Amino acid sequence: EGPIIMTGGAIGSLIAQMLPVSDNERKTLLVAGAAAGMTTVFGTPIAAIMLAVELLLFEWTPRSFIPVAVAAIVAEVERTLLHLPGPIFPFSGTMEASVTGLGGWVLIGICAGLLSGLLTQLVYACEDAFLKLPIHWMWWPMIGGLVVGIGGLIEPQALGVGYDNIANMLDGRTVATAALLLLVVKAIIWSVALGSGTSGGVLAPLLIMGGAMGAVLSGILPEASPGFWPLLAMAATMGGTMRAPLTATFFATELTGNTHVLVPLIAACATAHAVTVLLMKRSILTEKVARRGHHIIREYRVDPFALTRVREVMTTNVESVPAAMTLHGAAAFLTAPDTRHPSFPVIDEAGHVLGVIDPPAILRWRRNGKHRKATLGELLSGSKITLAYPDEYLEALSDKLLLANVSHLPVVSREDERLIGYIGWKDMMRVRSKKQAEERYRTALLSFGAKRKAPQSVGESAV
Structure with a gap:
């Protein structure tokens, strides 16, 4: 049974190499060929489909399921036309449930x-x-x-x-x-x-x-x-x-x-x-x-970024700087000992975001010869800014951060474009930490009269 399954996979791979498909689609066609080969030998199309889902592809999407199912079903029909025996090991025994x-x-x-x-x-x-x-x-x-x-x-x-x-x-x-x-x-x-x-x-x-x-x-x-x-x-x-x-x-x-x-x-x-x-x-x-140095995860996991919206993790108490602040004032503000963040959104009097300042932006303006008395509003005028919205999912936000090559984005309301939050990679990583905590920590919701012990805080456990 091994050679015919590998042969079926090889045929699927050859077909995929002749078609303009993506790498994932090419892998799907390879697995579809293997499923067809398994069906041809054993007459087990459903098991072949499940083998593809559980062992080979390990995903449940129309892109992968439908080609594999079509290949297995067609192989079973051809098997019947060739008058191959099925089932291979007929068995009619059973046992009553008890x-x-x-x-x-x-x-x-x-x-x-x-x-x-x-x-x-x-x-x-x-x-x-x-x-x-x-x-x-x-x-x-x-x-x-x-x-x-x-x-x-x-x-x-x-x-x-x-x-x-x-x-x-x-x-x-x-x-x-x-x-x-x-x-x-x-x-x-x-x-x-x-x-x-x-x-x-x-x-x-x-x-x-x-x-x-x-x-x-x-x-x-x-x-x-x-x-x-x-x-x-x-x-x-x-x-x-x-x-x-x-x-x-x-x-x-x-x-x-x-x-x-x-x-x-x-x-x-x-x-x-x-x-x-x-x-x-x-x-x-x-x-x-x-043993060959590859790590394989064989558990279905939903990306928490695909389920979490920006408003659930963004910082709402945003520290911003006014558009009237000068370049010299911005440099002094960013280098002050009590400044806790590396970047800040710049807003006008109406609360609309004009851009984001950080030390690299200040240095870039100074090297370009911008006057120290120039305001941030003037410096950011006409510049393109990437914004986030509270109803966006983190999955799309991560793409925005990557394309803009920034670590933080201002969050604005869709209604009036006013600043309502700030979000960065650190906020997004907390989502994964929260997901891990939900799987790791166990608590009893019903105590049935027994007094539940409150969990110790980090400070108490360190004493």
């Missing part, structure tokens, strides 16, 4: 999360071990192949794509002892193969190892249809290891053609995801990228 059943779903999710953490650590432990070997890296795949061969002698079922193993587990034909041996051998040879640099997949091996764990645990879990617990373990292991619970849920549903297991699947996948988040900083996929 408290006991919920406990089993959560337990299988916890075990899958622990297995996901173990597999991730094992892969990168093998990679670190190969890096320490006193031999050239070109010998590493040979050693990895040797380990895979030995594993195949111990358990031949661990070799190959493994689709027969998945089908046998879903049919309930895999006994616990055989499943345990398959799990151990497959985990070792898969980890060593990937750690040595040998080409290997992720999806099918995770399904096999997760299914084997589910087959082992079936004897102690509540009674269900044969293959039900291996199916849940497959999806939960995939979702936990790749940190893609929604992709794993829909992937298992579409692979089996069974929508009756959606709730158990999402329960197990969400539990596995929670366990892996607590155990590891990154997934098995993003760890590789992080």
Whole structure:
């Protein structure tokens, strides 16, 4: 499945290079090709779309969602016209929802999360071990192949794509002892193969190892249809290891053609995801990228600048200077010991902003030979000024500051253009600090009779 997904991505990239598109649109077309390739192999268009959203693009915008959805849907239609089988692993089993059943779903999710953490650590432990070997890296795949061969002698079922193993587990034909041996051998040879640099997949091996764990645990879990617990373990292991619970849920549903297991699947996948988040900083996929020096954020975050208006953070008690002030007076004012700010808006008698003065502007006027008795109103006459408005969002304001190459802007009313505030980068940064504080500090709003302790101030905590 790996080569066809990469081939689909390459086709999407080639098409994008022939079209006049932006870099982000080119990336979207690459991912659309990969989603089409995944759909062609597995017949899972919804899971392919979710994979693009959760792992590859990690954004939910029409610009990215629609091309990926179109590619996956068209690939599914073409797949049907080519008479490719679907679903690949038909499964009709289910389990009635109950408290006991919920406990089993959560337990299988916890075990899958622990297995996901173990597999991730094992892969990168093998990679670190190969890096320490006193031999050239070109010998590493040979050693990895040797380990895979030995594993195949111990358990031949661990070799190959493994689709027969998945089908046998879903049919309930895999006994616990055989499943345990398959799990151990497959985990070792898969980890060593990937750690040595040998080409290997992720999806099918995770399904096999997760299914084997589910087959082992079936004897102690509540009674269900044969293959039900291996199916849940497959999806939960995939979702936990790749940190893609929604992709794993829909992937298992579409692979089996069974929508009756959606709730158990999402329960197990969400539990596995929670366990892996607590155990590891990154997934098995993003760890590789992080080791190359790149930082990846995989959480949806809304830019606080896009939600905050200027009037919410601007300084309302504005210190300004009159237009009648002379150049000499402005220089003395800016260099006075009690002057606290680097720039000040200049206003006329009606309160309209004529411009902003700061030390560089004073020096520029002096170098240009302006008379020391010239007023600021005369010096700023005809100059272009950038203004902010109280109903603007900080997202647009940041662009204004960047284009004007200034650190502060006067805020004026839209009705009469009178000065009502002043805003700078420092005020905008407080928005991010406030957002972080909202996520960090926890307080109970209902005390139920218990007296809440007031939080200490910074001064009190320092005593």
